[in-house]
Amino acid sequence: MEYLTPPPWHAAIWQRLCAMQDDGRLPHALLLSGPHGVGKQQLADALVARTLCRRPGVSACGECHSCRMLAAGYHPDLLRVAPADNRRQIRIDPIREVNAFVAQTAQQGGARVIVLQPAEAMNVAAGNALLKSLEEPGERTLFILLADIPSRMLATIRSRCQHWALGIPDRAQSLAWLNETLGEVQDGDFWLRVAGGLPLLAADMAGGEARGLRQDLQELFDSLVRGGEPIAEAARLDRQAVERILWYGIAWLEDLIRLGLSGDIDQLRNPDLLPLYRQAVKNARLRDWFRLLDYAREQQRLLIAGGNPNPQLVLEAWLVRWSALLRS
Ligand SMILES: [Zn+2]
Known part of the structure; x- marks a missing residue:
């Protein structure tokens, strides 16, 4: 058992x-x-x-x-x-x-x-x-x-x-467990990286529905980079997933900041998003990404602390800010 x-x-x-x-x-x-x-x-x-x-x-x-x-x-x-x-x-x-x-x-x-x-x-x-x-x-x-x-x-x-x-576990141990858990999918390495080294989170994200959310958000990110309308995009998101959406947003912002600070692509947690990141870093300054990151973390904190913000409004405000930076 x-x-x-x-x-x-x-x-x-x-x-x-x-x-x-x-x-x-x-x-x-x-x-x-x-x-x-x-x-x-x-x-x-x-x-x-x-x-x-x-x-x-x-x-x-x-x-x-x-x-x-x-x-x-x-x-x-x-x-x-x-x-x-x-x-x-x-x-x-x-x-x-x-x-x-x-x-x-x-x-x-x-x-x-x-x-x-x-x-x-x-x-x-x-x-x-x-x-x-x-x-x-x-x-x-x-x-x-x-x-x-x-x-x-x-x-x-x-x-x-x-x-x-409890800190981030040993990578080799996590990967062995994850590959066994994911079975034939065989991309444990990728998901462990996406999940920041947290094996249970990686297993969760690699699962069917959660995997779809990441795909949706990637398309949304792509749309915003190309000038998509943030309020319309927010309406398509599942407001129940607001915490996970912010989680991804924060992880991607951290990647953007890593890229902006060092240019080192080996450090990226979402290497598949590199083309989008490259487009995004052209458009905004590092300090603006930091501000957006602070904002996202504060929203996340409020959600977790039960300040009871309206998830739809949180998503809209978040995407409007993202989009403003991507267009600037
Ligand atoms: Zn017993």
Whole structure:
């Protein structure tokens, strides 16, 4: 069962976590941070399973009563907290549930685990409500907090967790895994580069629908370079994909800036876009690309933070700015 073991590039950190757990040295609150697609979730899932397992070995056994409950999708001693549907924030109500959960004894007589994701989505009231449980969690309780950008968490929460920052994994390991995952597609190298070295993100992007989005955006970029009308182009985009669209926009801007600064095409994450980049760098100055990059990152931050901007307006404003630079 895949979720019982973490992805291969987390093997070293996994060994350390397991050794600490076996020696009773694992702190009761862990913060796993790292970019989206680095495999935080998979590492956390494996640790959840091993913590709840009654006969853990190198990983959870997959066969005991506890493992079977987990596999069936419900375990009474596991509580997962995430933003409610259509919301970006984790508010105080689910944290009150966490506090009640921590106050009970474990139903299976073993450990209790609380997974909070994304931890930076907790609003201030929720964060403050969680503090007491983090400080005095009671016996055999493990909090696992996951965050893409831990600096956006309340400092008081962060300081009460042991922080494990997961960086870009080893390229050879990632590529081996990706080629196996993508199977016959065989362009793992390209997608790993596009995804900035993040294997799970690469696998996701190379999948059918996501691959189509990149193709659409490439055509849109091409159209804007040739003077296309940005509002009309924005209307054709799927507003649900706004975060991914901004993600691509940011990656492409970073490429443009790399090209503008060094001219080194080996550093490009999207080498297939070089002809478009060449056209684009003719039209605008480096500092304008930097400004557009700042703008895109701010929009991305607002979307993630739940400032609740209208996705259609975000897309329009974004494409209008792109297009203005490409035409200038
Ligand atoms: Zn088990």
